[in-house]
Amino acid sequence: MNYFIFDVDGTLIDSEQMYMLPLQKVLKKHGYDVSDAAVEKVFGITAADALKILKVRDPDQIQKEWFAEISNFKQYAHVYPGIKAALGVLHADPANQTAIATSKVEAEFHRDVTRFNLDDFFDAFVFSDEIKRGKPAPDLVLKGIEKLSASPEATIYIGDTIYDMQAAHAANVAFGLAGWRTKKTAAFKDADYDFETPAEMLKIDALSD
Incomplete structure (x- = not known):
């Protein structure tokens, strides 16, 4: 593998609490009874898709208040060790x-x-406002391949959620599970690589032998 495309939240940065705590705060304020588990499941996708899955009736207002609160929770985010x-x-x-x-x-x-x-x-960055469909559609990964002028068979997308794996495979590239955040379960049986630490990404050729 010579082309490495990365997800951010839950892969490079431990940011779950920075995003999910303010979301829970705003939902509770508006009377939504949403479980912690339900909120955790929408981590890592676009805000619009997350609020749609959570069946929020007034998504524009909720998103506005949610994003306004995030700066108050920035202390919870950090880069993963290694x-x-x-x-x-x-x-x-x-x-x-x-x-x-x-x-x-x-x-x-x-x-x-x-x-x-x-x-x-x-070398390149792809943001959701550049593509039509968010994960699990392949658009983000495909745009990354385009920007790197990459060969799909030499490309890996590294992420921490089912959505990341589905997006990678829909784009016909390998998927590497960020195992420092998400432990491999039956849900990730189709992951091509399971990296327990960031350093293991450096041994990818040996892992594929």
Whole structure:
């Protein structure tokens, strides 16, 4: 593999609480009785899709209030241990190219991610406002392939959710499970790789032998 495309939330950055706690706060304020498990299941997809799945009746207002609250929960987010070191090695190899393909729109990315100084490790970025369909559709991954001028058979998409795996396979590329966040279960039996730590991404050729 020479083309590495990454999800952000739950893959590079542990940001679940930063997003889900304010969402729960706003839903509770508006009288929605939504379980923690239901909220957890929509982590990692676009806000619009998440609110649709949660059957929110007034999504525009809820999203507005939700996003206004996120800045109050920024202290809960951090880069996963080992991510920067692994990205540094991948990006330094001239044989590799790296990209981010995220369900965030560009403004959200700069609001929530740029502060972690990950940008220098990537050759391209794909945001959800550049494509028509969010995950599990393949659009984000396909746009990443296009921007990198990548060969699909030499490309891997690394993420932490079922939506990520479905998007990768719909784009006909390998999927690597971010096992430092999500443990492999029967739901991920079709994952091509299970990386227990970020450093294992550097051994991908050996893992495929």
